[in-house]
Amino acid sequence: MSSDLTGKEQIAIIGSGLIGQSWAMIFAGGGYRVTIYDILPEQVSKALETVKSNLTKYETQGCLRGSLSAQQQIGLISGSSSLEQCLQAASYVQECVPELVDLKRKVFQQIDPFITEHMVVATSSSCIGVSQFAGDLKNRHRTLVAHPVNPPYFIPLVEIVPGPWTLPEVTAKTRTLLEAVGQSPVTLSREVPGFALNRIQYSIINECWNMYKDGLLSAKDIDKVMVDGLGPRYAFIGPLETMHLNADGNTVNLVDYCQRYAQGAYNVTSTFIPPPILYDVPTAEDILKEVQETIPLEKITERRVWRDERLAALAALKKQLKEKTD
Template identity: 45%
Template sequence: MLFAAAGYRVTVYDIEIRQLENAVSDIKMQLGDLERQGLLRGTLSADQQFQNIRTTTNFADAVKDVMYIQECVPERLDLKASVYAQADSLMSDRCILASSASALLPSKLAAGITHRNRFIVAHPTNPPFYAPLVELIPSPWADPDVVPTTNAIMEKLGQVPVVLKKEIEGFVLNRIQYSIMREAWGLIKDGVIDVDGVDKVMSAGLGRRYAFMGPFETAYLNADGMYVYAERYAAMIEGVMNTLKPTSTFGGPVLDQIQQELEARIPLDDLQKRRQWRDKRLAALSQLNKRLDGEDDA
């Protein structure tokens, strides 16, 4: 959808025709809903965007002579490697091969392909239409044009790309996300707070600020700059940091507790409805940000 909205001709590939049929149906429905809500990206109508999308179960038909490939298979190195091996023999020497991997290092992902110089991880945030951040992590062998070209494509889509200066497990978004989850896990395990309480701390507290600015700007504004912030709070921060929870096994009784508390609030049968609830609010937040940015520039 994002590529089609920007005017690109998009080919969606899958081995299962049913998956493609479901995708097309879902895309058409989403585009119609977005148009009715005035939330479409770009200048094209929903129908024009939909006409930019086609599907195929023929891999060669999907990747031959294209300028950009976005691979989105599950987070398994062997599975991704098999896709790259196929693409490697078909893609042009100027095509960019991008992966949606969320933790696997590009040096491992691209190690076995001839076109490793055209490889980059372009890790989107889920759901990408409503949460526009994209992490860009090039392979160590990437040609000089790969990062700026991918960055320009993402900006044309209306995404917000950030470039990592070097690769690291989990990249940046997931390292921060998992750090929050690790501490929250420990607090639940120790009986400090329940799942609903943790979610409220984020949604009604930290998340409200982080929707507009990051943790460093938050700190910067909470004092008269970072030097004053450090002068006021460094001892307290260091003391709390020394009590943070160590890595915990992602399973067992704590996982059971979290699942049960969430399922009592959001039954599994209601997940799709809750995702729509989430997307509606993310869309409204995007519109609010856009409107306020326009007022700030005026």
């Protein structure tokens, strides 16, 4: 029945944790058949239960992805504690084991014998490129990074990072597939430390950290600059387009904008403390004191639910606005 629904390629998810579960729901939302693998049958059945419960909840809340019902999507997802069985007939493999280079190496060595000439094997790694662990594989040219952002079901970005040996067709196929299931992939030309997302994120944290240490603003006010100032804009418009749109009566486009304002930006960034910046413990302790006033340790879990509710609501709003425009 499930295959009748889709007739699409099969997806193998290696690792049944939160990220693996999210990937399974994303691919099923796109109409793909998915098999979740983990070592212990209990892990697999627990993951399937969570996925089932989440998809049902998302349907009720109106934030289920894709055009199939929750029941249909659940029907597309199965589990296995046999790696061979999971990989059989799969054309795309998304590995989601913990972020440890030796573990990644071991898992990829186990996958290697099953990699066919039509298969792509992606790691969900947030900072370890395939160059660090896949070099000895026979099929290393079919491996790459596809790094999702938390929570992947509501934050569509995926960083595609090819290794030095990854075939261009493998990179291209990954991008096409991820776009087909509603993610928003970007393609890096090569591995760099932090990929793109964390390079931007650390740029932000560095300056926030330096301003805090310098006594310029409180930690709460620093976070407000983003949440009530830059953040809403960045939910819809990137930093480069922002420069283009900021062209005003005096300037007509991004080039004019740079000619007029680049020197001012240069002067401001001349006063930056040069990187690298170490996020030191005494400063972290001071910030923690402030942050804990609103989010004490026992409320962190609750606040994560609060965050994910908002991200889900924003994803729904963006979808609705997009449908209105298209």
